[in-house]
Amino acid sequence: MAEDISYTTEEIAQILKVSKLTVYDLIKKGDLPSYRVGKQMRVDASDLEAYKQQTKKSARTFEPTGSYSETAKTSQPYTISGIRPIVITGQDISLDLLAKHMEKHIPSVRPLRSYVGSLDSLISMYKGESDIVSTHLLDGDTGEYNLPYIRRLLTGSSYMVVNLIKRRAGLYVERGNPHQLNGWEDLDRPGLRFVNREKGSGARVLLDEQLRLHRIQANQLIGYDLEESNHLGVAGKVAAGEADVGVGIEKAAAIVGNVDFIPLIQEQYDLVLLKKPENMEWISAVMNILCSTAFQNELRSISGYDLSLTGQVLYET
Structure with a gap:
């Protein structure tokens, strides 16, 4: 029966032609009723239809160019109550x-x-x-x-x-820099324990480019496959003594504490x-x-x- 149909957040995103972030935002604000089945959020078809009808009314109020369907035909951006x-x-x-x-x-x-x-x-x-x-x-x-x-x-x-900021990037090392690491070329020292960032991150690209330029094989780095999803995670591993070195930005070292930062490059942080x-x-x-x-x-x-x-x-x- 139609009233028994429900959708995942991914399916809702496809139906509305928006990102999953937008769907989560709708759910968070209470605009789109949902419930959890295991680890998955679901939305009943009837609630989705009610939301679409309400959105059409809002679009007529906030969009002088026409209704929700007319807006979609002209490839205008999807809006939530005109926002x-x-x-x-x-x-x-x-x-x-x-x-x-x-x-x-x-x-x-x-x-x-x-x-x-x-x-x-x-x-x-x-x-x-x-x-x-x-x-x-x-x-x-x-x-x-x-x-x-x-x-x-x-x-x-x-x-x-457009440039947003410039900031210094380099190496996180243990307090006092016991291994005397001062540059990218020092990463080929045997026995160093490394902690990395995830593929696709700017820090990972920076590391891989420096390894290439200095002719250092990634498989030489113990822990190259040990990944953290942010700078704080990398700095934290070094501060906790679980790694000897990692790549990141200066600010994270100041936040984590108990770790030294060796600046090696001024990176450009831009917006597109x-x-x-x-x-x-x-x-x-x-x-x-x-x-x-x-x-x-x-x-x-x-x-x-x-x-x-x-x-x-x-x-x-």
């Missing part, structure tokens, strides 16, 4: 501050955070699953950050690349924004936020950030 969800990917706290300012100053959007690595962020943008992606990917051959990867992955897209006609209004507002004194003062309060390029457009198609 468009904007997915921001990346793990740095600067992105959380950006989301906060967007929520405050751009009432037509609802920022949603997705905590994924740089390569996965760009892939999600290519697939149409994110709106603002952050990336810090080093091309070892040119020494250039981000643009070589962006150009390859977003071929045919119209986009702009797709230049679709329906995006231009909120992109303009985001640019204003990035260049605002209030936003930059909040960034300055966090140690380890270089704001010399913050808000500058580095590349535009």
Whole structure:
């Protein structure tokens, strides 16, 4: 019977043509009733239909261009009661501050955070699953950050690349640096216990590029396959004595404590924004936020950030 049909969050996302993050946001706000079966959230077909009908009414109220179905036909962005969800990917706290300012100053959007690595962020943008992606990917051959990867992955897209911050990256080592590790070339020392980041993260790409440039085989590193999903996890493993060295950013070492940081490179942490006609209004507002004194003062309060390029457009198609 139709009333017995229910859907998973993945199925709801496919039906509504939105990301799973948007579905979770609807459930969290109570707009879409749900219940749990084991580890899986489910939504009854009747509740989904009721939500769609309510959304159509809201679209007529907030969208002067027509009804929900007419909006879909013209490929306008999906909205929640007239408010468009904007997915921001990346793990740095600067992105959380950006989301906060967007929520405050751009009432037509609802920022949603997705905590994924740089390569996965760009892939999600290519697939149409994110709106603002952050990336810090080093091309070892040119020494250039981000643009070589962006150009390859977003071929045919119209986009702009804007600097958010610059920050120092390097090695986490045990307090006092007992192994006297001072550079990438020192990673080939036998017996060192390593802790890594997940594939697709900027730190993992940085490590792999440096290993390639210094002709160090990954299988020489004990623990190369031991992965953590963020900088704090890597720094924490070193601080706890479970590893001798890991790669990450300076700020995480200060937060974790009981670990030393060896700075080796100034990495560029950039934002990519797709230049679709329906995006231009909120992109303009985001640019204003990035260049605002209030936003930059909040960034300055966090140690380890270089704001010399913050808000500058580095590349535009």
